[in-house]
Amino acid sequence: MKYTVRSSVDKHEFQLPRKAEFTSEFSVEMKGKNIAVRILETNSDGSLRLVMVNNRVIPVQVDRRGDGLPERVYLNGVSYRVEIEKVESTRFKPPATVKQVSGQVRAELPGQITSLFVEVGDEVEKGQTLGILEAMKMENELTAPRAGKVRQISASPGKAVMKGDLILELS
């Protein structure tokens, strides 16, 4: 199967063995070079855990998007952005990237809202700091996921929030 994967700096095209022939040890051709790959360990859910590439052992982690496609790969803790652009086949196409960014700002971790810098009706820009969530004695900026108008504020300074709680919503 031919894969096209885009990283933050380059576009990579290569063939992986078909599933039927898949073994934990194989060779992949990339830009004219042969790369020797072995899968050494997987997690209990089958996800990759330890691979050997050209005789180098690398612990790996793969973060996925909501639709299940890998979006970030950590090689020994170092993060690489990836996007699977194409898998060559007549029957399978990766779902199109969701372009609609939600206007909901939720608590990414449990903590306490210590400040909010906006009010209902304020126009905000993408990336603007909307407030501060304190957790682990650290301050975390709440930033606008996109431009918009503040439609609703569900939290107030001093309030404890759990992971996933809605803090405010942009229209």
Added chain:
Amino acid sequence: MFKKVLIANRGLVAANCVRAVRELGACAAVVYETSDLGSAAVRAADEAIEIRSSNGSTAYLDVNAIVDAAVMCGADAVHPGYGFLAKSQELAHLLKERDIAFLSAPLFPRTKEVAQKLGIGVLPGTPLLRNWAEVESSYAAVGFPLVVRAVASYGGWGHRVVNDLEELRPAWDHVAKQCERHGVPGDIVLEKYLPDAHQVEFPVLRDHSGRVLALPEFETSVQRRFQKLIAESPAPSVKGALRGQIESSIPALVNQLGLEGFASVVFQIVGGEAYLSEVDGSIQASHSVTSLFSGVNVIREQVRVASGEALRIQEEHVQRRGHVIGAFLYATDPYRKFTPSPGRIGRFHAPMGEGIVLLSTVAAGDIVSPHYDPNIATLLVHDSTREEAITRMRLALADFFVDGIQTTLPLLRAIVDSADFVKVEISTSYLFSEDRRVQLLKGLRNEEDDEIAALVAALALNTDANASQIMESAQHGGLLWAMASRVLNRKKMEF
């Protein structure tokens, strides 16, 4: 020696305090909240006392709960470790009333005045300020940029850099509110901010008879918004005659301040000149660097001296062994602006070997709580020279792998790899800008690994179909269909 010391902290510092107390032959009791029942400090202690919070915040900071625990277990001393409690005047006062020793030196409000009289350069700043009116009348003498700092500040908490008058009020309000929220006194000072300064600290012990022992200094210039990331000893920024000058000024200073116990004298160094910024009377995580470098167990000697015993260690017992570097791992994600990353630790592969010391109380499978300090480990390396210690640290950090949670490991690697670190060109403001953080992290990537990452991403998708039910449907409808349906199923499950 004390009969029983109550350790009022958690995590690594509590475990270190428990051991130091037990090494001295005293009984070590420790307080704990339920979630820490199985922790290293609780396991190592002779006695563990549960504390519960009365106000919804953590009981570890509840001064009354600590005092009650000390009285109940019959402790004759309380060791607060480091952090808010160590700087709590209220706790110091309540313990004194009950004739229980408090193993943290008091604040020394007259430090700068005394230092100046002794001819020691001091960082321009104000005395303790308690309200906005006092701030308004004193900021001009300090000048911008300045730092609004809570006297109880530690570990990146309780500081704000202010560049102009407009930023002053919000910064003051912010720090005052932080103090209020954590129940620490709202004693705040304004200090000159020197962005190009290097930070160097000189630990010192003084016993009841007035004998003083200065320990080797360590440098903590590598910080991110006042949270220390790397400490090393000896301090590479202290060159030539400066070390001797500073060291010889310290005994007179601590004598006049009346220190009994342990403290660190903190200097900002810029342009070859040292400016005293504070005398910090509590132990810190960075003191593990001093212990390894000098051979003096700082916590143990602190407890010994505080118990009224005379200093046993002589100048000639204090070693200066090669070079020691310490790197602090926090459960925060450097790829996401240092967002805290609590959760369950997956793999925890720590480097081991000659000249490598790992101080940590966590292991694979442990949960890092969102409610406490994010420091999960301190990695120390020891070697003959700074250059060799840097190489050793570089390799040790490359071997260190933690997943399940995100940690400061990638950033530590990038810093130790940088030419700026090697050349001692990292000042305390180095990591203030987000651009610098992003640049450092980018520097860890390379072309070859970019290819491997792409390969791993495809492989992850490919091997996903390995699950048995997928294999089954793969036989019927073909693999690609199976992969697509798997992806769709996942999507359904998550939304």
